[in-house]
Amino acid sequence: MRRYAAPILLALFLALAAPIPSAPAIGPGEALKDAKLEDRARDIGRQLRCLVCQNQSIDDSDAPLARDLRRLVRKRLTAGDDDRQVIAYIHARYGDFVLLRPPVDERTWLLWFGPALALLVALAFLLWRLRRPRPAAPADSLSPEAAARADALLGDRGDEP
């Protein structure tokens, strides 16, 4: 039995290996001859989601659907579409989910502008706080003995970056 083990395992291995998608990303023979056009195709591919994968762009995925979409992108580019038109073409057929860069609309205003808004509000608040006249700082008005005690407790806190 033992001497059959290796051939059986290898046969099993080959049978299993065949249909399983391998290392992801673009396959041989897919790339366009025109290097400039192919570069554009890659950039577009990175912005489109492989709909059947988990968090992969069509450029990263080896799924058949991703391959079909890559071919579609290249077909549209060869036909003379600009990048925006190609993305619009795919978007029209597959919906918002295919766009890794979500569209800017009323649903996504918070997503796109929320962080910038938070930053502005925080900056405005800070400037207001720093410009507001305040009474003399308590930290600077420690009695010499208290300051000496605090310094002794904290060690040489002055020279550290």
Place this chain on the structure above:
Amino acid sequence: MSAEIGHFALIVAAVLALGQSVFPMAGAVRRHGALMALGGTLATGQFVFVAIAFGALTWAFVTSDFSVANVVQNSHSAKPLLYKITGVWGNHEGSMVLWCLILSLFGACVGWFGGNVAPGLRARVIAVQGMIGLAFLAFVLLTSNPFDRVNPMPPDGRGLNPILQDPGLAFHPPLLYLGYVGFSVTFAFAVAALLEGGVDAAWGRWVRPWALAAWSFLTLGIALGSWWAYYELGWGGFWFWDPVENASFMPWLVGTALLHSAIVAEKRDALKSWSILLAILTFSLSLLGTFLVRSGVLTSVHTFATDPERGLFILAILAVTIGGALVFYAWRAPALKGGGLFRPVSREGALIVNNLLMTVAALTVLFGTLYPLIVDALGLGKISVGPPYFNATFVPLMAPLILAMGIAPFLPWKRADLAGALDRLKLIVAVTIGAAAVVVFLEDRYSFAAALGIGLAVWAIGASAFELASRVRLFRAPFGESLRRTAAMPRSAWGMTLAHAAAGVVVAGITASSVWQTEIVRVMEPGDRADVAGYTVAFAGVQEVRVGNYLARRGRFTVSEGGAAVATLSPEKRIYLPQRTPTTEAAIRTTWFADLYIVLGDPHGEGGHAVRLYHNPLVPWIWIGAVLMFLGGMISLTDRRHRVGAPRRSVRPAPPQPAEA
């Protein structure tokens, strides 16, 4: 028997955690010294019993005890010993026990090394640690018991997910948890300070070493995960803005902000209330990360154990911890008094810029991660938020951050002169602009992004080097004097300089590998050659091998440079037994300045194979930079001012202490 011992030990640990959350707290309220001191003992006890439970689980895995359900589901007798051990945390139940182990370790450490913390505060910190420990031990005991038995006992186990049978991923969770859970201590310090109703400058000083330790481990944990993704997922990427990656990145961002605001809290007695909020948020985001990963709310390539019911339990822990802490904060924080005054342009101001940008960056990542879920839950359709969003929002925040990072060490406290600082840095400014200009000249496609990235990297490294040079008065004082100053430099200064320069190293790696990657995808037959970035790669063929618990198709590639053979690379496609799961093992030759990366694809035609060849310039710098950041943190941690085990003080409050020599 070991399973029962482990189960029992977990129950004992939970009871001790209950005591730990009650007694020291009561002692602190009543100013009862003995009750407060009990906290440290109980914390040590909790750690010992969780360690016994963890040891029992490890024993069950190492001895392949297939009467334990968890071992059956996640181990196999033919697995190498290393992966039998790491399999302990390669599954949900075991990883939660590891979480509890590290949590109880940190709790015990507060008892062991917290001798210089005021006893009342220390007791409260230990009590809060006890509460968190109790919540998670209850979670393990009630929903995720790793010690459940199976009957009848199966002859062998189902094996560990092969993707986890890898050194990188084996040690990724423990490091990540050291970071995540480490921030529980800063959280406990924040809550304890709110309970006491007062924060003094010493608070910042006590918090800093814990924040530094947690941050360093989190940095290393994230880097290890990213490195694993790079060599294992097989397409040369290192960061995918995947929800699970984001889950670990958010606490890192806010934790970095905390690290810096705590400096201001200590040195200048300012930003105290804000530091407390950051400490709460950092641990909240760590818990959120745990929830996102453990609940299966997000689908992701990294999630290997998911269960919505457990998610509900964690969500409850999350709601009570975060909600409770924030409500408490809103109630008590207004009473905290602000301290030292400063002008917008000052060291404080620069550190606030860091805080602001780091926090907003974390907010961006949080929005991007949760937005698809929220839009879906509201019935507004399905949207995707992917790398283009994160790159568009994240880079504009990081660029000013790195600019500020370079200049901040040249700004004095309270009030600074920006023009003067820039004037001191004029050499570095010139080098930075020059480097960016050269990149614009060299690169046509991504010239703006490339120039920005390389410029920022040069700036960060250059400004850090210049800071070091001016600190030791290099070339401005006799060389011996510079040497003496170098030796006398505080370790925390070394740590800062190293970590800041390391950020530049990481940026250089990310930029160069994204912009100047070379990729060749083609079918190669034995004897074929391909030229990649100065290397000639010859394909010698494929052989099938059986190694341990997997079968592999192994390619052989000889790499030569200028006619001389420099390496033989053997990328593999493996099929792991018994699950028959395929994995791809890229073969990588690194020169520390670039990687040659080969992936073997599927057979193609007669004897041919699809092959992917990548040349990734500076990609190792991403992880070298992260390791340097970790080292920076560790060096800083050994500074005598940070030493957590600093000379013990008697229980009397804060007698003056002579400065050490």
